[in-house]
Amino acid sequence: MVGQKVSHYRIERRLGAGAMGEVFLAHDLALGRPVALKLLQQDFTSQARDRLTREAQLCTRLQHPGIATFFETGAVDDRVFIAMEYVRGETLRTALRSGIPSRERTIRIVSSLLEALVHANSAGVVHRDIKPENVMIAEDGTVKLLDFGLAFSHRPAGGELADEVTRTQLTASGSVIGTPGYIAPETISSTDVDGRADLFAVGAVMHELLSGVAAFPGDTMMARIATTLTRKPDPISGLTQNLQDILARALERDPGERFQTATEFLRALRGIGFETSASYPAKVAVFDLENRSGDPADDWIGAGIADSVASDLAGRPNAVVVPRAVLSRMTRGATDESPLALANQLGCRWAYLGGYQRMGSRLRVVVELIEVPTEQIVLSEKHDGEIETIFELQDRLARSVVDALTLDELSAPPEAPPAPALGAYECYVQAREQFMRLEKASLDEAERLVGEALRQEPDYADALALLGGIHGMHFTYTTDREHLASAERAARRALELAPDHVDARVWLSYALWRQGRREESIAAAHEVQQREPTNPWGFYFEAGLHADLGRFETAVERLQRAVALAPGFGFAWICLGYAHTELGNFDEAKWSLGRGTELESSGNMSTAGGDGLTAECHRRCGEFDQARRKCLAGLESAERTDHMYRDTFRAICLLVLARTALDQGDREAAGTALSQCSLHLKGRSRMLGGGFVRVQILALQAVCDSNPSLLAESSRVLADPDELDRSWLLSLSEWHTTALVKECSSRIHPVS
Known part of the structure; x- marks a missing residue:
């Protein structure tokens, strides 16, 4: 078995055997990590194998440092395998x-x-x-x-x-x-x-x-x-x-x-006096405090306090804080479950939760720190004060948690910036909540709110960094390059005020990349990686730049780092699957795309991008029926969302659907898909990747109609820097489009 490949795992050596089968050390080719791969005995009945596989799938929900992580189960050539964390x-x-x-x-x-x-x-x-x-x-x-x-x-x-x-x-x-x-x-x-x-x-x-x-x-x-x-x-x-x-x-x-x-x-x-806390990292879930006033206008207070406490804990070397985006996604989708139950699902040792009441200018905050395994309250505090003192309150709350958890102090804590005006802070917190939704309308609202924050507090570094991100994401559906210039200006101003501001450097890297200033973008991404090695965004944006240039091996390595740091980062998984597809690693691609699509689905996000790219992977494997089903699923998903990538995702699905139909010899279906894609582009000419959509439509229509003049037109447009919008997203890139035009040329002018 040594040297053989099972799904996306390459077997390296035998670790042992048991009654159920053999266990091997294997290398995960999709994620570049070692795994323990158990191959079950082949004499199980099919009914028993199916049952075992179903039960093993239950274990994907287990996320705890005291449990060797169960990765997946599957079957290859009628041999069932289970992949788990390899523990040295x-x-x-x-x-x-x-x-x-x-x-x-x-x-x-x-x-x-x-x-x-x-x-x-x-x-x-x-x-x-x-x-x-x-x-x-x-x-x-x-x-x-x-x-x-x-x-x-x-x-x-x-x-x-x-x-x-x-x-x-x-x-x-x-x-x-x-x-x-x-x-x-x-x-x-x-x-x-x-x-x-x-x-x-x-x-x-x-x-x-x-x-x-x-x-x-x-x-x-x-x-x-x-x-x-x-x-x-x-x-x-x-x-x-x-x-x-x-x-x-x-x-x-x-x-x-x-x-x-x-x-x-x-x-x-x-x-009876024994210390029962295991020596695992102090993983903490910091939940938004519950608004007990009943006024939705005060929701920002609970989010702001939670964010402040989480940020303080995240800087400690022996603490692991669940990202706010993950908690936000879980709490939106699990209204019937208590915060303690959600913390347990995430494998946390500690849960920080509570509530607050605002009565005019007065504020009462009640918080608890609960040890999840024992359900014991180890810290309970009540604070009364004026709303204007919320920043002092946040500092006291964070200090209490650090002391209760006996966390390490920072070796060189950064100098705290001056507290913003309360109204500016309120607008900033609300803007960030809107930004995290990544919908067109929510991004517009985020820009309005952060603009008000900066009107009140022009030198507010956090708000300037957020403004950089908002402008960067506006570009994804407007392709207005002024947004990139604005993103760069905002990020650079934030860094002037706070040179260690990691988020500002993240959005600076993005703005530089989209403006074609690649070396500067990579330098900014490397700064993020060095200053905050646990931040996935520096690796993610650097990977996008390499993929844009067709450097897929480097993109895979960077994306593997990103998903290792943030396993719930659905779109990073989708990009990893795309990169594997371009390298011909189809098993690895399908697995990564499946994981990303599952994560995006659980967060009420559009799965159209993952579906479209999975369809392309199936198409390249000759699995045309599966490709068509995935395209149609992606198109249906795109209609249910206002996500910033919706228009681009829909174009990707239609283009893959056309290519699949051509591969099957169904020119009528291909023509229908291309016609829909052309109409889609006319109504959304500023969408990300729109220039490459235009070229791909021309090239595929040339094959569909056996029309060399259309192919020539596609080549002309692709080569003209003044006519083509070269904004990029996944398969809508110069590298990918050039390859598609060459493929279409070979179909129309086959080499004898």
């Missing part, structure tokens, strides 16, 4: 061969497993095979729970999986999933199990860590099962009675007598 380190089983850990270290390991289970079980996922072999001690000492790819959803399991997938045979006709000695009694006698079975397994692991011997020993599998069903483990000498009681409760045979949740188990350990 040693298993807990290997570590135990060197002796049992200290009691404090044992509790840390157990607490890490329980934190992971709080996240997994709340998502309805039950592991069912927790044991020392499936616990990895990473090189940095953190604990990772492995093999969630074989978990199942919390519902009665179907017979085909229980009968066929497991390799733990009880009788000739029945079987269970899990490892005897760690599985709960109800797992042996019933398929109806829930998260309490995982807590039993953690208890068995905890017993082994504390004593050095198995909780349910036996020389054979049947002996270990009999021990689990008929006897309780012997007490461990030297253990306090409180700890003995906790361990005994975890190992109760009756699930009703056990801890009912991992949160309850964690609280019990903390209740």
Whole structure:
């Protein structure tokens, strides 16, 4: 298998084998990262494979530092594979061969497993095979729970999986999933199990860590099962009675007598004096504070406070803050879920939330910092004051969170800029919220609001940087180059006022790129990467510049960096898929495009761009029916949005639809698609990439009509710098259009 390719993974070496199949170290060709690739045994029935694949897909929702990330499952040549995070380190089983850990270290390991289970079980996922072999001690000492790819959803399991997938045979006709000695009694006698079975397994692991011997020993599998069903483990000498009681409760045979949740188990350990916080980064979700005044005009206050606290935490080296755009997307799409539940879904340890009331000039703010795994409130504050003192309030709130989380101080904290006028700040916060929607109408409103902020406070660096972004995005649907000049002026003025302003440098890079000043743009992007290595935008915009020039290998590398930093950045995934398509990496392209389209869909964004580019990938693979379906889906999606790229996305879908029809010999359908695209362009002549749309229509129409004069016209327009708008987006680029014209020429004038 070494050297072979499975989907977009290249196998590098064998790591081991188990009852379910073999595990290999593989290289993810789409994202340039190592993965653990499990290839399942080929003797599973198709029904069992389908069931296992469905259950494994549930694990894509798990995002926790204590869980080895499940990437995907699929099948190639009737062989099912599961791709997971590759964790460097040693298993807990290997570590135990060197002796049992200290009691404090044992509790840390157990607490890490329980934190992971709080996240997994709340998502309805039950592991069912927790044991020392499936616990990895990473090189940095953190604990990772492995093999969630074989978990199942919390519902009665179907017979085909229980009968066929497991390799733990009880009788000739029945079987269970899990490892005897760690599985709960109800797992042996019933398929109806829930998260309490995982807590039993953690208890068995905890017993082994504390004593050095198995909780349910036996020389054979049947002996270990009999021990689990008929006897309780012997007490461990030297253990306090409180700890003995906790361990005994975890190992109760009756699930009703056990801890009912991992949160309850964690609280019990903390209740007898143990430190139960695992050594994971302090991942924090800072939610917009709830407006309890009832006046929508005051919504900006909660968003502003949350943004200020999040920005302060984001600068700390041992804190990870969930991006506001991610939280905004989740809260808009999950109105029935509490902030604590959303924080748990995101694998956060901490959730910062609260509310406020404005009464005239008075403001009352109540906030809480909650430890997500234990649901314990570790900080609760109430502040009353005047609305004019909101900046001082924000500083106090941020300071309280930093102290509560014992975060590292900044080695050289930047000098804080002077606080803007309150009215300017209100307009700025509202403008930023509008900007994040990336819709034409919302961008117009954002420009109005930020203009008012700057009227009140002309030297407001944050507002100037935002204005640079607004003008840059206006260009995407107007192609008015004055917007780029305005974006550059605003960004440069922001940098004069605040030389370390990363957002200003991001939008400066974008404006320079769109103006054709490529070396300056790359220099600005590199400044972003150096000043804030965790910011994905510097890598994203640099990738766009390289793709514009046809340097797709470099674009892929930069986009891989961007999506690694921001896995929820849907359009970065779509651009990565486009770059892979141009390199002929079609498996990698389909996977990346699928991920991007899924993310854009979940955020109520248009999927037309992802659909159109996925259709082009299918077309190049000769999968014409799939290509047509994707084009039609993209066109339908484009009609449901006011996204700034909508017009360009629609043109991409129509052009791919025409090319697909020509490949199938259906000139009538191709002509219809080109006619629609031509009418679309006439009504939207200023859209991004419009000049290249015009050339591509001419070239494809030349093939459709067998008309060499149209082909000549397409070449003439492409070569004329004064006639062609050369604004670029994805496949509407000079590089891509030149290649298409050459392809069309070869169809009309085939080389003999």
